[in-house]
Amino acid sequence: EMAEKQGYEHFMLKEIHEQPKAVKEAIYGNLGMIDKIAREIANYEKIYIVAMGTSYHAALVGKYIFQRLVKKVPVVEDASEFRYEFEDLIDRDTLVIAITQSGETADTLAAIKLAKKKGAKVLSIVNVVGSMATRLSDLVLYTHAGPEIGVAATKTYTTQLTVISMLAIALAKYLNTADREYLQKIEAELYDMPKYIEAALGYENKIKNLAERLKEKRDFFYIGRGISLATALEGALKLKEISYIHAEGLSAGELKHGPLALIEEDVPVVAIAPSGKTLEKMISNIQEAKARGALIISLGDSEELRKVSDILIKMPKVDEVLSPIVYIVPLQLLAYHLSVLRGNDPDKPRNLAKSVTVE
Ligand code: G6P
Numbered sequence: 312e313m314a315e316k317q318g319y320e321h322f323m324l325k326e327i328h329e330q331p332k333a334v335k336e337a338i339y340g341n342l343g344m345i346d347k348i349a350r351e352i353a354n355y356e357k358i359y360i361v362a363m364g365t366s367y368h369a370a371l372v373g374k375y376i377f378q379r380l381v382k383k384v385p386v387v388e389d390a391s392e393f394r395y396e397f398e399d400l401i402d403r404d405t406l407v408i409a410i411t412q413s414g415e416t417a418d419t420l421a422a423i424k425l426a427k428k429k430g431a432k433v434l435s436i437v438n439v440v441g442s443m444a445t446r447l448s449d450l451v452l453y454t455h456a457g458p459e460i461g462v463a464a465t466k467t468y469t470t471q472l473t474v475i476s477m478l479a480i481a482l483a484k485y486l487n488t489a490d491r492e493y494l495q496k497i498e499a500e501l502y503d504m505p506k507y508i509e510a511a512l513g514y515e516n517k518i519k520n521l522a523e524r525l526k527e528k529r530d531f532f533y534i535g536r537g538i539s540l541a542t543a544l545e546g547a548l549k550l551k552e553i554s555y556i557h558a559e560g561l562s563a564g565e566l567k568h569g570p571l572a573l574i575e576e577d578v579p580v581v582a583i584a585p586s587g588k589t590l591e592k593m594i595s596n597i598q599e600a601k602a603r604g605a606l607i608i609s610l611g612d613s614e615e616l617r618k619v620s621d622i623l624i625k626m627p628k629v630d631e632v633l634s635p636i637v638y639i640v641p642l643q644l645l646a647y648h649l650s651v652l653r654g655n656d657p658d659k660p661r662n663l664a665k666s667v668t669v670e
Contacts, residue, residue, distance in 0.1 A: 359401075359426075364464070365467070390421070438470070500629050585612060
């Protein structure tokens with residue numbers, strides 16, 4: 312086992328560090344394939360994206376990126392609820408995109424089976440080659456992340472985001488739904504993503520020190536707007552899964568509609584704040600929390616954040632639609648180091664399984 316960990320203390324840490332390579336494989340492994348699949352699904356207007364857990368957060372990112380680039384609005388639903396809520400709505404004109412790293416999650420497989428039964432087209436985004444999801448689906452895109460041993464998903468998530476982003480870019484090009492130059496710019500940024508992730512990994516010592524400072528905290532809030540809501544939810548999920556600290560991910564706009572009542576002196580609020588449409592609004596959301604004494608930990612690329620933050624993790628500048636791929640990395644590291652400092656085994660969190668094969 313030590314040999315398999317290649318000098319890392321845990322599989323999770325190894326897998327976090329493998330992300331530049333995994334994302335690169337996801338990109339190069341899908342070149343060619345992606346245009347072919349984009350053409351096959353280009354005409355669908357009724358699109359559902361189904362998934363569970365971390366893959367559900369990739370589905371949420373997919374929704375935003377489809378809206379922005381493809382000008383289509385997919386419905387994102389927990390695979391566990393899909394059968395009960397959408398059975399009558401699925402037909403031959405429906406596209407169901409299932410995201411599952413293992414390809415074996417019972418709820419996701421049940422959603423795929425129902426979609427097939429109703430005549431829908433099913434595209435799965437999967438990591439494990441030959442898994443059940445790949446056998447049940449019409450079309451498959453692989454994430455090429457390699458085996459992931461840690462129960463908490465890391466490199467399978469960033470590669471899912473990479474693939475869904477590539478798919479949206481390919482569709483936007485084919486359907487002409489976004490500005491050519493803009494598409495070229497984000498495509499180039501996507502190819503550079505391994506480098507940006509590498510830069511984010513460079514903050515590990517800073518994050519380790521931060522974890523030391525936060526290790527006794529009992530509640531965390533992760534806030535984000537728009538596409539960054541997915542990052543807030545996923546950051547909070549990582550913390551819950553392996554550090555056993557209570558964490559909530561929420562839309563920053565919702566803060567003053569209730570959760571603000573829970574913000575007291577020194578409660579950590581992690582703000583996911585890349586430059587983009589809502590940065591100014593996000594800064595006022597941060598101020599709302601800061602005025603109640605919250606300890607503000609911001610992730611962003613703009614200097615304006617420094618004034619409103621106790622700690623700023625300065626991120627590489629990437630377009631907002633791709634920001635989830637790189638912004639999750641420091642949050643994975645934060646969850647990992649908090650888990651270790653609290654004496655837990657991040658690879659084998661209590662009560663959880665790598666793939667949940669019961670409904
Ligand atoms: C389990 C794992 C999670 C994973 C979820 C969905 O709960 O612990 O890490 O996100 O299943 O798994 P899937 O294989 O469908 O992506």
